[in-house]
Amino acid sequence: MKLQHYIGGIEGLEPSSFEKKVFVQPWEERIFGIHVAMMGLSNHLEAVESVPTKFSSFWTWGHLRQGAEGMNPFDYFKYRYYEKWLGGISGFFIESGYVTEEELSTKTAAYLANLDAPLQSGGEPAIDEQIIEYLRVGDSPACDVEAQSKFKVGDTVTVRNPPPVDHCKLPGYLRTKKGVVDEVYEGTYNYYFLTGDGVGDPMPIYNVVFDSHDIWEGITEPNTKIYVQIFEGYLEDPE
Amino acid sequence: MTENVDRETYSAARVRALESLLIEKGIITSETVDKVIDFFEKDMGPFNGARIVAKAWIDPAFKERLLADTPSAIAEMSFPRGMAGAEGENMAAVANTPDVHNLIVCTMCSCYPWPVLGLPPYWFKDPTFRARAIREPRKVLKEFGLDVSESVEVKVWDTSAQIRWFVLLERPEGTEGWTEEQLAAIVTPESMQGAARVVVPA
Missing domain, CATH: 2.30.30.50 (SH3 type barrels.)
Structure with missing residues (x-):
């Protein structure tokens, strides 16, 4: 069995948090936005064919969940929700060859030295148009x-x-x-x-x-x- | 994880590194994440759900239509385009009554009706809530400050397939004669998931 499939009903837990914030750390909204972008640029969406992104993968909730369900179950409970996303999504970009572990580590070290260092700027506006359009149109399973x-x-x-x-x-x-x-x-x-x-x-x-x-x-x-x-x-x- | 670096600082640096690389590689743009966040701040959020609930409180015929066919009823109202968009493709409302209290949970993950409620708050995604709410809902609700007696049936909706649920709670006493805008202002995301009552300001 996979413990992640059996969360409903587990006994012996502490009282639940009633934290109403969506993002409990400012960095969390960045990984959320990246995941939405990946869903909106996923290669199974017809509209994406003409979008000038270098993303060419199939990426959905199912893929994100598959990563979370594939984790060591004890690790699953050690990390917060968006920490798991960050681990899963950065792992996906490395495994799929979009970035190397070394690139990511080097860049991480640079931002650790100066977190306010600017991001790369630019990009094709048509990419963002598609992502927002995906949010408005959805991806119905019907x-x-x-x-x-x-x-x-x-x-x-x-x-x-x-x-x-x-x-x-x-x-x-x-x-x-x-x-x-x-x-x-x-x-x-x-x-x-x-x-x-x-x-x-x-x-x-x-x-x-x-x-x-x-x-x-x-x-x-x-x-x-x-x-x-x-x-x-x-x-x-x-x- | 790098030693001697605070967990949050490390994550903040790593996600910034990832975002920067994805921009460099032409996968996303430097505006992408901000535009997505902006979309949930301005277009799709709990302010939409609050308007729907307030309208249902004032207009019984609308309430009936909302419960019978949620997407069509929502389409009658003036919202930004996209109320049947991502995570809203198949939304449905369930109504609390004096005899029934509804609570929404997603035990496997965090399914949530984005167009009406925006993004799920931390408590909804917390594995402790997901584990407990399905088996001992009243106990959890009591910790959240909501007493539901055993004479009231509790329906717990575990979101696992196509539907994204929200709760049409009962109109609170002390709001007679209020306008739709006044009513919408007291409806919270927690109340629209069945996890809290609305508070009527004294």
């Missing part, structure tokens, strides 16, 4: 493909328990549990890539409701329901 949904509202379904993969869309606590279909969403939905555990091709998605006691028995609260939207590939008929 597909034109029709499919007959296997389940209907009111059906009891069992959540499958497929072997772990690099990137999974199924919260671990739901595996093998039974829930009831509350809504069948219209149409079909794909995912950015095939996850290898049954998701990626266009398929129906269901809103499935679980009684929290069916998942956690005596260690949850009364009168509590859990609603999760689940790809059909993760569901089967109860035996």
Whole structure:
């Protein structure tokens, strides 16, 4: 198992932080902006073909998540949210050959000596136009493909328990549990890539409701329901 | 990590180095990150969600349409282009009632309805919140200052597929006769995720 898939329900934790800032350190907004740029310039978007960027990779939430889910799980909990992004994204640029580790280390050392040293300036405005356009248009997983949904509202379904993969869309606590279909969403939905555990091709998605006691028995609260939207590939008929 | 350098200083230098190299290599421009941040400060943020909630409080027919077909109802209002854009392609609102309290969580990561709420705050992304809110929502909410009794059903929505949820909370007492603008001013991002009540100024 991958611990990152099983965060929901972990016991023995301290009270939760209610920090309302989005970025708790000023540097964090820089890595956020870089990730958005990569998504907006990803090679699977048709509009990107004519954009004069040197970025030529496929980059989505799925790729970012795959990196986070591939981390040593104990390290995963040592680093803050955007620290993980910085590690994953800089690693990606090095592994993909856009920059070398040496370039990044040298430049990092230079900024450590003077954090206010200016950035390189310039660039093609059409790059930024595409990134903002991506934010306005999005990248919907809804597909034109029709499919007959296997389940209907009111059906009891069992959540499958497929072997772990690099990137999974199924919260671990739901595996093998039974829930009831509350809504069948219209149409079909794909995912950015095939996850290898049954998701990626266009398929129906269901809103499935679980009684929290069916998942956690005596260690949850009364009168509590859990609603999760689940790809059909993760569901089967109860035996 | 380099020795004897503060963790945050190191990250700040490393991300600046990365940004600078990406500009040099022609991947992004020197304006890119600022433009993205600006977009979330001016166009897409919790100020949009607050207007939607305020309108639903004042106009029951709009509320009905919002709950039945969230994107269409939002499209009726005047917002910047992009309310069905990134992380808003499939948004849906759920309503609190005297008998039901909704709480949104993303246990696997940080899915959040960007066009109506902007970017997720730290608490929403914190693994501790993600781990606990799904199993003991009332306990977590109580720590956040919100008491939900056991006689009220709690619905916890774990965002894992296409939908990005936000909560249409109940209009607080003491706001009779308020304008839409006045109402929007008291609606917080936390309240639109079901994690806080709105506070009516005395």
